Amino acid sequence: MIAKYSLRAITQATYPRAITALLAATLAVLIDPIFRFSDYRALLHLLPVAGAMKFSGLLTLVFLQVVALFYLILLFPRILRTAVFLLSVFVVVVELSYWRTLSQFMTGTDLFLALTVGGDHRMEAVESFLNPLTFLYALPYILIMFALILVPFRSTFRKSLALSILPVIFLLTSNYALFLHVPERSFHLNPLTSFLRSTLHYEFENLYEYSGPRDDLPPAHASERPRDSIIYVIDESVRGSNLSLNGYPRATTPFLQYLETQGLLKNLGICVAAGSFSYISNAYLITGHNAFPDDAFRTDRNPTIFDYAKKMGYETIYIDINQGYLSPLMKAAGNGPVRSLDRWMTDQAFKERHVDLDTTKDLGIARLLSSLLNERGGYFVVINKKGLHFHYRNRYPDDMASTIWRPVMEASEPIDPSAAGREKLVNTYDNGIRFQVDEFFRVFVSETTNQNYVILYTSDHGQTLAEHGQVYTHMKPDKVIVDVPDFLVSGERYSKKGLLAGIPPGIRVSHLNNFATLLDLMGVPISLRVRPYDKSIFSLTVEDNRARFYMSGSLHGLGDYVVKVIPTPPDAGWGVSRPVGNGSTSE
Numbered sequence: 212m213i214a215k216y217s218l219r220a221i222t223q224a225t226y227p228r229a230i231t232a233l234l235a236a237t238l239a240v241l242i243d244p245i246f247r248f249s250d251y252r253a254l255l256h257l258l259p260v261a262g263a264m265k266f267s268g269l270l271t272l273v274f275l276q277v278v279a280l281f282y283l284i285l286l287f288p289r290i291l292r293t294a295v296f297l298l299s300v301f302v303v304v305v306e307l308s309y310w311r312t313l314s315q316f317m318t319g320t321d322l323f324l325a326l327t328v329g330g331d332h333r334m335e336a337v338e339s340f341l342n343p344l345t346f347l348y349a350l351p352y353i354l355i356m357f358a359l360i361l362v363p364f365r366s367t368f369r370k371s372l373a374l375s376i377l378p379v380i381f382l383l384t385s386n387y388a389l390f391l392h393v394p395e396r397s398f399h400l401n402p403l404t405s406f407l408r409s410t411l412h413y414e415f416e417n418l419y420e421y422s423g424p425r426d427d428l429p430p431a432h433a434s435e436r437p438r439d440s441i442i443y444v445i446d447e448s449v450r451g452s453n454l455s456l457n458g459y460p461r462a463t464t465p466f467l468q469y470l471e472t473q474g475l476l477k478n479l480g481i482c483v484a485a486g487s488f489s490y491i492s493n494a495y496l497i498t499g500h501n502a503f504p505d506d507a508f509r510t511d512r513n514p515t516i517f518d519y520a521k522k523m524g525y526e527t528i529y530i531d532i533n534q535g536y537l538s539p540l541m542k543a544a545g546n547g548p549v550r551s552l553d554r555w556m557t558d559q560a561f562k563e564r565h566v567d568l569d570t571t572k573d574l575g576i577a578r579l580l581s582s583l584l585n586e587r588g589g590y591f592v593v594i595n596k597k598g599l600h601f602h603y604r605n606r607y608p609d610d611m612a613s614t615i616w617r618p619v620m621e622a623s624e625p626i627d628p629s630a631a632g633r634e635k636l637v638n639t640y641d642n643g644i645r646f647q648v649d650e651f652f653r654v655f656v657s658e659t660t661n662q663n664y665v666i667l668y669t670s671d672h673g674q675t676l677a678e679h680g681q682v683y684t685h686m687k688p689d690k691v692i693v694d695v696p697d698f699l700v701s702g703e704r705y706s707k708k709g710l711l712a713g714i715p716p717g718i719r720v721s722h723l724n725n726f727a728t729l730l731d732l733m734g735v736p737i738s739l740r741v742r743p744y745d746k747s748i749f750s751l752t753v754e755d756n757r758a759r760f761y762m763s764g765s766l767h768g769l770g771d772y773v774v775k776v777i778p779t780p781p782d783a784g785w786g787v788s789r790p791v792g793n794g795s796t797s798e
């Protein structure tokens with residue numbers, strides 16, 4: 212009765228829309244601190260008095276944004292409002308899932324990744340974030356949004372358009388001011404305005420991006436096609452300290468250890484990744500940039516590793532079945548071929564060759580690589596593997612032989628950070644390492660007859676394995692996430708073996724050392740190197756890399772980002788991983 216009465220009172224008021232928007236916004240804004248009380252309390256404790264004043268000012272600004280947003284929605288005819296309602300429900304559920312998993316709403320960078328990262332990453336991300344409890348959290352917002360549909364529509368198109376100008380200008384300018392002056396993460400008031408803010412943030416970032424061509428290399432001409440092949444394997448989500456090669460107590464990489472005893476593997480220990488997610492790490496790995504964040508757009512301007520390889524006469528191939536870093540190379544290429552790249556192989560190329568990567572997993576790539584090398588030498592190949600991207604259970608065959616450590620997670624089970632949940636998580640992950648990393652090398656090495664090759668292997672980033680209760684696998688700046696492997700595997704007849712023998716013991720490596728390492732392997736003269744790259748592993752000394760830096764967040768520093776350091780010696784426990792519980796084994 213009361214609801215009906217108040218609804219009538221509102222609709223008969225002089226400014227029904229404004230009043231409804233104000234009431235709905237007040238309700239929406241009041242709900243937030245109830246659900247996320249601890250976030251607000253933590254923030255208030257954190258802020259000094261001046262900060263608290265600023266914060267209140269910002270809260271008021273965002274409250275007005277909610278009012279403006281609701282007012283705009285009320286200007287739509289009912290049918291459109293219903294569509295907006297459905298979209299809003301989706302946005303609220305996604306934002307709250309994000310918050311429950313990562314303790315924050317989406318940022319412009321998250322949105323960028325959601326829009327650019329390939330299909331199954333997106334599905335897996337949504338799956339790993341979804342939780343039935345989220346719908347309970349979303350319910351009050353859904354009810355408020357639903358109430359907005361009930362308000363009758365009395366307007367003409369022209370009038371609506373005129374009335375919408377002011378709120379639209381307010382939303383644009385206030386969000387631009389936030390983009391310029393306020394870190395995205397510092398507060399989130401309401402999932403809907405937060406989403407609008409990150410969407411606009413993403414658009415504003417695009418205005419600043421560099422979209423011109425990459426720098427050219429000095430003119431030079433390779434006399435002939437090299438005989439050796441260089442393969443750069445950038446694996447996915449492989450944590451360095453979970454390899455028995457790096458001292459992990461389970462035999463996750465027995466074949467790699469065998470190669471080491473044969474003098475065919477040079478282990479560089481735990482490496483520090485450039486970033487906590489694929490996009491950042493790949494941007495640095497492919498372009499050799501070495502400062503964080505990339506506010507000079509060097510990752511968009513530097514020549515790529517393919518440019519150097521091409522210059523040295525190698526035939527260049529990019530095998531990308533992980534869809535991690537396609538877009539900037541594609542964008543720069545326009546509709547033409549990607550600069551310095553002879554062949555670009557995606558899932559499609561494997562289908563055409565009748566290799567089913569769903570069943571063979573990454574072993575399909577190892578076999579293709581072998582067959583390429585067995586035909587001839589002189590290849591430079593970069594591979595973005597599928598590796599151990601969550602869900603881990605999908606990364607190795609569902610048979611007894613591959614399920615070495617038990618119990619394991621179900622294929623789509625979300626991460627459970629309890630002791631029992633972690634035991635399954637780590638078992639599943641370790642089975643994945645044994646297959647996607649160790650078996651990958653076993654297949655490649657045993658099927659390759661042309662032994663004049665070298666492989667530089669690393670991973671884009673590691674994984675949390677829920678060690679400190681994290682329900683996310685990576686993306687956040689946790690130090691454990693940048694723990695990755697780095698090693699060289701060479702064929703028995705590799706022509707530059709002498710170079711590998713000269714690696715000094717006791718060096719500490721980071722992703723930033725890999726670029727010049729590849730240039731050295733290709734034999735690129737100093738006169739051709741156009742940027743001051745970090746040292747290659749062949750020139751590193753035990754004095755170098757006392758501090759190894761990495762970043763997370765907005766690559767170009769336009770949105771939220773952090774730059775962190777792994778010191779020497781590292782924090783206790785960094786670079787070390789241990790299995791959980793007793794977990795039965797078939798070995």
Ligand SMILES: [Zn+2]
Binds near residue numbers: 447448671672
């Ligand atoms: Zn990744």
